[in-house]
Each structure stands twice: as C-alpha cells, then as structure tokens.
Amino acid sequence: MEHTTILRMHNIVKDFNGVKALNGVSIDVVRGEVHAVCGENGAGKSTLMKVLSGVYPAGSFEGTIEFEGKPVFYKTINDSEADGIVIIHQELALSPYLSIAENIFLGNENSTRGVIDWNKTNREAALLLARVGLVENPATKVLELGVGKQQLVEIAKALSKQVKLLILDEPTAALNDEDSAHLLSLIEHLRGQGITCIIISHKLKEIKRIADTVTVIRDGKTIETIAMDGPDATEARIIRSMVGRELNNLFPPREPKIGDEVLRVTDWTVYHPVDTARKVVDAASFTVRAGEIVGFAGLMGAGRTELAMSIFGRSYGTKISGSIFKNGNEIQMRTVDEAIKHGFAYATEDRKRYGLNLIGDITVNVSAAALGKLAKWGVIDRNREYKVANSYREKMNIKAPSVSSITGKLSGGNQQKVVLSKWIFAGPDILILDEPTRGIDVGAKYEIYGIINELAAQGKAVVVISSELPELIGLSDRIYVISEGKLTGEVAAADASQETLMHYMTAGKD
Amino acid sequence: MSTTTPVKRAKPRFTVSLRQYGILAALAIIIVLFQILTDGRLLLPGNVNNLIQQNAYVLILAIGMVIVIIAGHIDLSVGSVVAMVGAVTAISMGSWGLPWWAAVVIALLVGALVGAWQGFWVAFVGIPAFIVTLAGMLIFRGLTLVLLTGGTISGLPSEFTAIGAGWLPAWLGEVGGRDVLTIALGVLTALALIVQQLRTRATLLKLDLPREPIVSLWVKNGIAAVAIVWFAWLLSGYSGTPIILIVLAMLILGYTFLLNQTVFGRHVYAMGGNLFAAKMSGVKTQWVDFFIFVNMGVLAGLAGIVSTSRAGGAVASAGQNYELDAIAAVFIGGAAVTGGVGTVVGAVIGALVMGVLNMGLSILSVDAAWQMTIKGLVLLLAVAFDIFNKRRAGGR
Numbered sequence: 001m002e003h004t005t006i007l008r009m010h011n012i013v014k015d016f017n018g019v020k021a022l023n024g025v026s027i028d029v030v031r032g033e034v035h036a037v038c039g040e041n042g043a044g045k046s047t048l049m050k051v052l053s054g055v056y057p058a059g060s061f062e063g064t065i066e067f068e069g070k071p072v073f074y075k076t077i078n079d080s081e082a083d084g085i086v087i088i089h090q091e092l093a094l095s096p097y098l099s100i101a102e103n104i105f106l107g108n109e110n111s112t113r114g115v116i117d118w119n120k121t122n123r124e125a126a127l128l129l130a131r132v133g134l135v136e137n138p139a140t141k142v143l144e145l146g147v148g149k150q151q152l153v154e155i156a157k158a159l160s161k162q163v164k165l166l167i168l169d170e171p172t173a174a175l176n177d178e179d180s181a182h183l184l185s186l187i188e189h190l191r192g193q194g195i196t197c198i199i200i201s202h203k204l205k206e207i208k209r210i211a212d213t214v215t216v217i218r219d220g221k222t223i224e225t226i227a228m229d230g231p232d233a234t235e236a237r238i239i240r241s242m243v244g245r246e247l248n249n250l251f252p253p254r255e256p257k258i259g260d261e262v263l264r265v266t267d268w269t270v271y272h273p274v275d276t277a278r279k280v281v282d283a284a285s286f287t288v289r290a291g292e293i294v295g296f297a298g299l300m301g302a303g304r305t306e307l308a309m310s311i312f313g314r315s316y317g318t319k320i321s322g323s324i325f326k327n328g329n330e331i332q333m334r335t336v337d338e339a340i341k342h343g344f345a346y347a348t349e350d351r352k353r354y355g356l357n358l359i360g361d362i363t364v365n366v367s368a369a370a371l372g373k374l375a376k377w378g379v380i381d382r383n384r385e386y387k388v389a390n391s392y393r394e395k396m397n398i399k400a401p402s403v404s405s406i407t408g409k410l411s412g413g414n415q416q417k418v419v420l421s422k423w424i425f426a427g428p429d430i431l432i433l434d435e436p437t438r439g440i441d442v443g444a445k446y447e448i449y450g451i452i453n454e455l456a457a458q459g460k461a462v463v464v465i466s467s468e469l470p471e472l473i474g475l476s477d478r479i480y481v482i483s484e485g486k487l488t489g490e491v492a493a494a495d496a497s498q499e500t501l502m503h504y505m506t507a508g509k510d
Numbered sequence: 511m512s513t514t515t516p517v518k519r520a521k522p523r524f525t526v527s528l529r530q531y532g533i534l535a536a537l538a539i540i541i542v543l544f545q546i547l548t549d550g551r552l553l554l555p556g557n558v559n560n561l562i563q564q565n566a567y568v569l570i571l572a573i574g575m576v577i578v579i580i581a582g583h584i585d586l587s588v589g590s591v592v593a594m595v596g597a598v599t600a601i602s603m604g605s606w607g608l609p610w611w612a613a614v615v616i617a618l619l620v621g622a623l624v625g626a627w628q629g630f631w632v633a634f635v636g637i638p639a640f641i642v643t644l645a646g647m648l649i650f651r652g653l654t655l656v657l658l659t660g661g662t663i664s665g666l667p668s669e670f671t672a673i674g675a676g677w678l679p680a681w682l683g684e685v686g687g688r689d690v691l692t693i694a695l696g697v698l699t700a701l702a703l704i705v706q707q708l709r710t711r712a713t714l715l716k717l718d719l720p721r722e723p724i725v726s727l728w729v730k731n732g733i734a735a736v737a738i739v740w741f742a743w744l745l746s747g748y749s750g751t752p753i754i755l756i757v758l759a760m761l762i763l764g765y766t767f768l769l770n771q772t773v774f775g776r777h778v779y780a781m782g783g784n785l786f787a788a789k790m791s792g793v794k795t796q797w798v799d800f801f802i803f804v805n806m807g808v809l810a811g812l813a814g815i816v817s818t819s820r821a822g823g824a825v826a827s828a829g830q831n832y833e834l835d836a837i838a839a840v841f842i843g844g845a846a847v848t849g850g851v852g853t854v855v856g857a858v859i860g861a862l863v864m865g866v867l868n869m870g871l872s873i874l875s876v877d878a879a880w881q882m883t884i885k886g887l888v889l890l891l892a893v894a895f896d897i898f899n900k901r902r903a904g905g906r
Contacts (some may be wrong), residue, residue: 238867315790337792346790354790357783359850368780369791371773377773383717422791 004067006031006196007165012051012063015218020045022061023220024325029165029213034187034197034239038204038242039441045200045219049167054080066164066172084136084164088154090169090439091352096143104157108421128156132186148179153243155186166190167198170439172206177467177502178299190411204235205444216241228344239442246274250473252446254453259478260288261328262461263430266324270310270485271304276318280306280487281474283322288430288461293452293492295476297501304465308432312346313339326430340369347419349435349465351412355419358408362400363389365407365418392421397447421450431455432463437471449475467487469498481505523831533844533856533897537863544870551873552866557742561818563675565865566754567592567813569858571836572843573765574809576857578839580769580782581802582849583632585641587646588810588836591624592829593654595814598823600663605669610670618811623652626800635800642824647833655826673757674820677750688743689750696742699759700735707731711835754816761809765854780804782849838885839864844890863888 007029014022022044029035039045050056052065054074065072069084074080075088080483101122110120117455125138151171151279158166168187172180187197201207208228215221216238223241226232242501270281281303288294298304309316311324313336323330326342327407333339337387339346348354355444356365366389374385389403396417406419416436424430433452437445449465452475456462466472472479473496481489489504536886544552557666571588578585595617603611624646631642640865667814682690707727714721769775777798778790811833844859845852862886871881 003811199722312790313792335792336790340792344791348790353784354786356788357780357850359783359846362778364776364780367776368788368793371776374775378774380770380771380773382718383713386719388716 004031005029005050006067006242008064008066009048009052009068009311012048012061012065014051014061015048020220022051025217025220025222026224027215029196029198031196032194033212034191034199034210036207036214037198037217038207038238039212039217039243043217043242043441045217046169047220048217049087049169049200052080053077053085053167055057057347058122062150063119063344069152071162081161081283082257084159084162085167085267086161086163086165087167088158088169089473092147094142094150094153097147099141099142100136100145100153100156101138103140103153104128106157112291124160124316125156129153131159132156132240133182133189146179148175148182148509151175151179151183155190160482163195165196165198170199171199172201173205189473190478191399207238208233208235214238218242219330219510222508226354226382227426230276242442250442250446250470252453254259254456256293256477257457257459260461261287262290262326263288264328266323267310267323268307268311268324269320270306270317271319273316273318280317280485281310284485284487286480286487286490287295288463290429290459290461291456292478293456293462293464293474293476296463296482297472297479298465298482298506301453302482303503304393304482305340306485307350307432307482308346308434308463309467311339312336312344312432315346340428343429344432345430346432347416347423347427347434347436349438351415351419355440356407356415361370361404362393362398362410362418363404366392366403366421366425369422373427388425389421392425396421411444413437413440416444416448416459417451418438420448424451424455428460430461430463432465434465435467437466437468469501472501473498512860533842533859533892535864536892537859539867540679540863540866540870543865546872550875552870554874555744555746557869557873558744559748559752561862561869562752562755562758562864564869565861566674566752566895567817568839569758569831569865570761570809570813570816570860571832572839572857572861573586573761573854575700575833576808576840576843576852576854577765577778577802577835577847578599578639578806579767579837580781580849580852582785582797583799583802584802584837585639585643585646585806586833587628587643587650587823588622588813589829589834590647590650590654592812592814592817592832593824593826594624594650594657595620596739596818596821596824596828597654597657597663597826599815600666603666610667612816613670614673616669617815618808618870621807621811621814622678622804623807624810625804626815628715628807629803630842632803633796639803654828658824658826660802662823662825666819666822671819671822672753674754674818675822676753678753678756680750682838687802688746690746692742692746692751693739695751696739696746699742703738703841704735704797706874755818757812760860762854762880769854774798774801779850782846782851784850790803835861835864838889841888844896847893860892 005028009025009027012022012025013020025044027037037045037048051061054076057075058073061249067085073084095106101208104125105121110117112308118493122138129138132152134149135158136145136149141478142153145153155166157421167399176400179394184206187199191197199211204242211228213227215224215225218241226238264287266285268284269279272280273280284307296304311333313333314320316338324333327399331342333342333344352358357368363386367385371380372379374388386403392398393400393403398414398417398421400414407415410418420436435450435493440448452462454466464472464475473493476493479491479493479496480487480499481491481501483505491500541552575585575588599613599617602608602616603610608616628646629639630641632639678691680689680691683696684690711724711727712723729858759825769778777793779793781795781798782791785795814829817828820830839861840852840857840859841847842863843852843856843858845856865884867888868881871884
C-alpha cells in the first residue's frame with residue numbers, strides 16, 4: 001500500500017469566547033492506518049473531530065486541513081461526508097423505531113423519484129451487515145439491538161457512504177469485552193480493506209492492540225505522535241504525555257479498615273419489567289461490610305445494573321423477592337426516596353440519562369438528592385446550598401469556572417464528580433457506584449479512585465460495579481461475579497486475576 | 511489529588527438571564543412604539559388601569575401554566591375550567607343565595623377538584639397531559655353548558671364584582687384629583703424592593719458569597735423603583751389601586767418564592783430538566799405532577815372568579831381561548847418547550863406584552879382579525895428570537 005498522508009490538520013486553533021479549546025493542534029494521518037488520538041478530558045479531542053467533520057464550519061477556526069492532498073473547507077457534516085469522512089459519535093445516533101436497513105440508508109435512501117426500493121435497500125443492507133459481521137435481519141428494529149450491535153450498524157452505515165476515513169469516538173466505552181474484541185477486529189479488518197481509521201480512546205490496551213500511530217493531545221496542543229511499532233510505544237509513555245505527570249501506580253494506596261457487616265441481601269430475585277417470565281436476577285445473596293469496597297464483575301447484560309437498581313428503591317424490575325438487612329435489621333425500600341432515607345446511594349452507569357439534570361447548574365445537581373438537608377419547612381437555604389456545592393467543587397476538584405456552570409457543558413470526568421458529590425452529600429452508609437469511571441480519562445479516573453478509597457476509609461460500605469477487570473481487582477477488597485443473573489463466584493481481590501474472574505463471568509454460558 | 515487552581519471571584523449567581531432582559535426590553539419597546547403610534551393614548555391612566563383589570567385572568571393563568579410547562583406538561587383545559595367555575599360561582603350566589611366569600615371558596619375548591627382529577631390521570635395513570643387536558647377542555651366546556659342551560663346568569667353582588675372591577679377605597683383621601691393611597695403604596699413597594707435587595711446583598715457579603723456589583727444592583731433596582739412609582743402615579747389619576755392588582759402582586763411574589771426557594775419548586779425544575787435523574791434522586795415525581803395540576807386548577811378557579819366578576823355574570827362561552835393566551839404568554843416569557851426552563855416573572859412579562867399589544871391595536875382600531883394575526887406572529891418571533899439568541903450564546 002502506498003504510504004501517503006490522507007489527512008493533514010495543521011496548527012488548528014479554535015476558541016470559544018476567548019477560551020482556547022484548541023491551541024495549535026497538528027495531526028498527520030497516513031492512508032490505511034489506524035490512528036489513535038489520546039488525551040485527558042477537555043484536551044480537545046472531540047473539538048478537533050468536530051473541526052474536521054464540519055460541525056464547526058470552515059472559518060470558525062484557524063489553521064488548515066488537507067484531505068487527500070487538497071485543502072478542504074467543510075461548512076457542514078454533509079460536505080465532509082461527501083469526501084468520505086464519517087464520524088461515529090460516542091452517543092449513537094440511530095433511530096430506534098426504524099429497522100437496521102432503514103437506519104443504514106437514512107438520508108441516503110435507495111429511491112426513484114422519492115419512492116424507496118425496499119428490495120434493493122434490504123439486499124444492500126444485508127451485504128453491509130455481512131461486511132461488519134453482524135448476523136441480524138435487516139428488517140429488525142434498532143431498539144431490539146444491544147449497544148454493541150448498534151455500533152456495528154453505525155459502521156455499516158458509514159460503509160454505505162463509501163467511507164475513506166472513519167472516525168470512532170470512544171467506540172468501546174459502552175461495550176462489554178466480547179463486543180469490544182469484535183469491534184477491534186472489525187477495525188483491523190477494515191484497515192485491510194484500505195479504510196483509514198481515527199479512534200479516540202482512553203483504553204490504552206486497545207490502542208496498543210490496534211493502533212499504528214498514536215497522537216497525544218493535551219490542553220489543546222499536540223504533545224507527541226508515537227509510532228506504535230517503535231521503542232516509545234509503552235503505556236507508561238502514553239499516560240505520561242496525556243497527563244503530563246508520572247502516574248506511579250494506577251491506584252492510589254489504601255489501608256483497608258474493614259468493620260462490621262452493614263448490608264446483607266439474601267435470595268434477591270428480580271423479573272424483567274416487560275418480559276415478566278424472565279428472571280434477570282436469580283436468588284442473589286451477598287454482604288458488604290463497613291469500610292469495605294466490594295466489586296461486582298459481570299458481562300454486559302449479566303444483571304449487575306438490574307441487581308443494583310432493584311435494590312435501590314425498586315427502580316427496576318417486577319415481582320421482586322428476597323430480603324435486605326441493614327446492620328442486621330430487615331428493611332423495606334419501595335421507592336428511591338425510602339432507599340435514600342435508609343442510607344443508600346446509587347450512582348448510575350448512565351449519568352446523562354439517569355444521573356444529572358444537564359440543563360441545571362452544578363449547585364442544583366449536587367443538592368438534588370438531599371434537598372431536605374438544606375431546607376426548613378420546604379424552603380431551601382440557597383446560600384448554604386451554594387456553599388455546599390462550592391465546597392464539593394473544591395474538594396472533588398471539579399474543573400468548572402463556578403458552581404453556576406451548566407453540567408451539560410462539563411467533561412465526562414467532571415460530570416461524574418458532580419454525580420459523586422450529589423451522593424456523598426446525601427450522606428449514605430452504603431454507596432453503589434455503577435461504572436464510576438466509564439468514559440473518563442486516566443487522570444480523572446485516578447482522582448475518582450481516590451474518592452472511593454476515602455469513602456471506604458470513612459467507614460462506608462462501597463459497592464463498585466465495573467466492566468474493567470483491572471479496575472475491580474485494583475480497587476476492591478472482595479469481588480462478586482454475576483453471570484446470567486446468578487452470583488457465580490466470590491473472590492478476595494488478593495487472589496483475583498482477570499482469568500479467574502472471566503472464568504466465573506462466563507460460568508453460566510456454554 | 512492535584513492542587514486546585516485559585517479561582518477568580520465567581521460571577522454573581524443570580525444575574526437575570528439575558529433572555530429575560532430581552533423580553534423586558536421587548537415590552538419596553540412595544541410600550542414606547544404604541545405610545546407614539548397612539549399619540550400618547552396608550553398610557554392614559556384609564557388605559558393603564560384597564561391593562562391590569564382586563565388582563566388579570568391571563569396573568570393568573572400564566573403563573574399556573576409556567577409551572578406546568580417547566581415540568582414538561584401542558585394544560586389545554588384552563589379556558590373551559592374558567593367558564594365552569596364562573597358558572598358555579600354565579601349559580602351559588604344567584605340560585606343558592608350564598609354570600610360572595612362562600613362563592614369564592616367554592617370556586618377555588620371546584621378548581622382544586624378539577625386539578626386533582628386531571629392530576630390523577632397525568633401523574634398516577636400516566637396519560638400525557640396533552641390528552642388529559644384536551645379531554646378536560648371538552649368535559650368542562652360541556653359541563654358549563656349543562657350548568658348554564660337557563661342562559662346567562664347576571665346580577666352578581668357588588669362585593670363580588672369588585673374583585674375584578676373594583677378599587678381600594680381612597681382611605682388616605684385625594685390630592686389634586688389623585689389617590690394618595692395608590693401613590694403611597696407605589697412608593698412603599700419601591701422602597702421595599704430596594705431594602706430587600708440591599709439586605710440580600712448584605713447577607714451574601716456576610717457569608718462571603720459571590721454577589722452582584724453594587725452599581726448594577728442600584729441601576730437595576732433604581733430603574734425598577736422609578737417604574738413602580740410612575741406606574742402608581744398613573745393609576746392614582748384614575749380610580750386608584752385595582753383590587754386585583756394587590757392579588758396579582760401577592761401571586762407573583764408568592765409563586766416566585768415557591769419556584770426559587772422551595773423544595774417543591776426545585777423538584778419542578780429538576781423534573782423538567784431530566785425526569786429520570788429526578789426520579790433516581792428520590793423526587794416523588796408522581797406527587798409533584800399531581801400537585802402541579804391541583805395548583806393549576808386552583809389558579810384556573812381564581813381566574814374564573816376574576817373574569818366572572820369583571821364581566822358581572824356567567825356565560826357559557828366565557829374563557830374561550832384563555833388557555834392559548836396563557837400558553838403564549840409563558841413561551842413569550844422565555845420558557846422552554848422541552849421543559850426545565852421558565853420563570854414566573856417571565857410569564858407575567860409575556861402576558862403583559864400580549865396585553866399591551868391588544869390594547870395598542872384596539873386603540874388604533876385595528877380589526878380583530880388582524881389583531882389575532884399579529885399576536886400569532888409575535889409569539890412565533892419571540893420564540894424564534896429566543897432560539898436564535900441561545901444558539902449565538904454558544905449552546906452545544
């Protein structure tokens with residue numbers, strides 16, 4: 001394959017009301033390679049991709065973009081797509097009630113004079129699905145697919161547009177290990193077909209596996225570009241460039257001080273809310289002690305989130321049975337409000353959908369779960385509320401100009417810190433953190449681990465649900481493994497390895 | 511954890527949003543424009559008085575409606591509720607011979623019942639408010655017709671008609687044909703405003719919280735104070751302070767407090783901003799929805815009292831299109847169609863914009879058909895302007 005540059009972005013500067021989001025980023029992408037872009041939250045990765053794809057039109061930024069040797073000035077996404085540049089965002093943009101085929105050709109329908117040729121549409125969709133390795137009927141509605149499969153539909157859609165440069169923003173953030181592995185081999189496969197890929201990712205293992213080149217961006221500047229077949233291609237090196245400081249170890253040190261049993265759940269069984277014959281959680285029993293961090297491992301769809309949400313005020317599922325004991329006494333929690341009163345907190349895995357009021361500022365989000373603490377006779381002491389929010393902003397190192405900043409405009413890591421602040425302020429005894437570091441860069445992850453450790457040190461019982469096994473092993477004292485709704489294993493973290501966990505995680509499957 | 515960078519003195523947190531200044535400016539421009547077009551007739555004392563008394567019902571409904579809309583709902587039934595409550599009030603005084611205050615209590619109770627009925631379907635059964643209140647619009651209009659089969663009921667007691675069409679007595683006498691009480695109330699209100707603002711600022715200063723620069727505080731409240739006194743001056747030259755103005759002032763203050771300072775108000779905003787997140791934070795969303803509609807029902811009942819009182823009787827066709835007036839006022843006042851955003855003051859200003867337009871166009875003897883067309887365009891432009899502003903402000 002010819003070794004030519006397909007994309008050259010030179011000295012890109014983009015500012016928002018005087019704040020420079022990009023301050024001289026340059027990136028050269030070679031035709032047919034997989035080029036990873038790494039950087040901390042707010043480093044400017046997404047902004048850079050928006051500049052490239054025309055979301056920010058030519059003229060609204062400084063610097064030059066050359067694609068296939070010619071300078072380009074994209075005014076809209078359509079312009080860049082016409083040249084074969086397709087971007088797949090972290091939040092997938094498919095229409096749930098339309099079929100796979102309809103989604104693939106949305107805006108690009110096979111039609112004569114406005115009448116759609118369904119046979120051609122479905123036939124071509126089937127071919128594209130075969131190319132991405134998705135075994136589904138093209139007429140299946142997208143809402144029936146899991147996130148992993150939806151991602152493949154997005155890629156099929158990109159292929160239908162004769163994509164030359166495919167940009168994937170955090171493609172595996174919401175995928176389980178299986179789906180991630182499939183996606184990564186698909187990217188390698190596409191590279192074999194001459195499609196160039198830019199992949200934005202925080203997962204260094206992934207990058208090591210598939211990227212040919214890595215460009216690290218920090219504070220809106222290109223820090224360095226590393227060839228992955230060279231001697232510099234180590235995780236430590238990439239991390240150092242990203243955060244600009246050495247991370248001695250990935251997990252902050254901790255001396256566990258484990259006390260009495262705080263939470264005991266026995267025979268917890270939950271049925272699916274719609275498909276009421278299906279057991280989502282099957283007779284799960286577990287305990288958590290004060291000061292202990294207990295991990296929950298499991299593949300996506302194994303029932304981890306469902307277990308947590310059904311405990312937290314029955315916010316998921318039907319026909320729930322089983323008992324919950326707190327400090328030895330059986331308790332009932334029929335609503336979220338009761339759960340909070342019993343000292344429970346649950347930080348959701350989907351912070352944008354379930355965790356935050358994105359149009360509200362930091363203040364109202366931090367106080368949202370414990371307004372009662374700030375109110376007398378139903379009247380909120382707003383001055384105290386402000387002080388509380390501000391103290392969390394400082395304590396948790398939430399990077400925002402003030403607590404009046406709108407949470408929707410914060411980066412993922414800072415949003416997560418707002419969610420954690422909210423639940424810490426609620427003053428729980430038992431915290432359930434569902435994927436607390438999803439979609440968050442290395443530096444912020446480290447800070448969040450520190451926060452979790454501190455909560456345990458204060459004697460709280462902490463449950464961490466995570467898809468990242470090294471994270472569970474590094475953080476927890478004890479790990480439960482859930483597979484197809486059943487608890488299939490319990491391992492002391494000291495004895496845990498990724499292999500043993502994976503063994504239990506797949507225990508129910510043949 | 512890394513060290514926090516020292517942050518500059520944070521911006522004042524209660525700056526009225528730009529959109530609200532925008533709508534205030536629009537109101538000022540419309541007033542000046544019509545004042546010129548009508549050769550100064552718009553702000554004749556009589557017209558200013560009528561502006562309040564004629565539009566009181568929209569203001570009341572808009573206050574309830576803004577809460578409904580912030581929570582992400584809509585209420586199409588309020589016009590019919592106004593008519594039905596009017597009928598009940600008139601019957602209770604005319605046929606049953608009840609005193610005026612008992613009729614008022616019954617009217618508010620009927621409003622609350624209607625609200626509870628609709629709130630039940632929205633909150634606990636889960637039917638979208640659009641459908642529930644569309645049904646309500648038909649149901650309560652139908653019931654009004656049933657109640658008023660005997661035709662129009664008029665001849666209501668003067669205490670009752672005073673609510674919508676009367677004035678405070680001239681307790682302090684008159685000087686040069688002007689009601690002293692009205693001027694005194696105006697001056698007192700202006701002073702109270704400034705004192706309250708200064709005290710709030712003093713508290714913030716004491717607690718070392720970010721606050722508005724003193725200059726902008728004085729300029730803003732100075733203008734507001736002058737406007738209040740001038741307004742009182744105009745009213746004093748007619749018949750004094752409309753009783754309904756006192757009611758309105760209390761409602762505006764009370765509901766602004768409710769939305770800004772109470773847990774209930776915060777829950778309304780939280781639900782409009784992200785219903786799921788509110789639920790997962792322990793907000794009892796069903797009960798909040800229920801009470802939002804009960805409250806809307808009570809305010810619709812009040813609007814029914816006011817419009818019946820001003821009209822001096824109940825007719826089956828009363829309240830037609832009132833829901834649209836209220837909804838338009840709320841959106842002109844800067845509420846978001848998607849919920850989560852809106853203020854009582856915005857809704858009130860929105861209602862005044864519509865009111866001034868109505869009055870100005872009437873003075874100019876513009877045909878009613880054209881008035882309607884112009885109002886429709888203003889609603890569209892106001893929301894379009896708002897969206898344009900939001901984009902320019904660099905939303906995502």
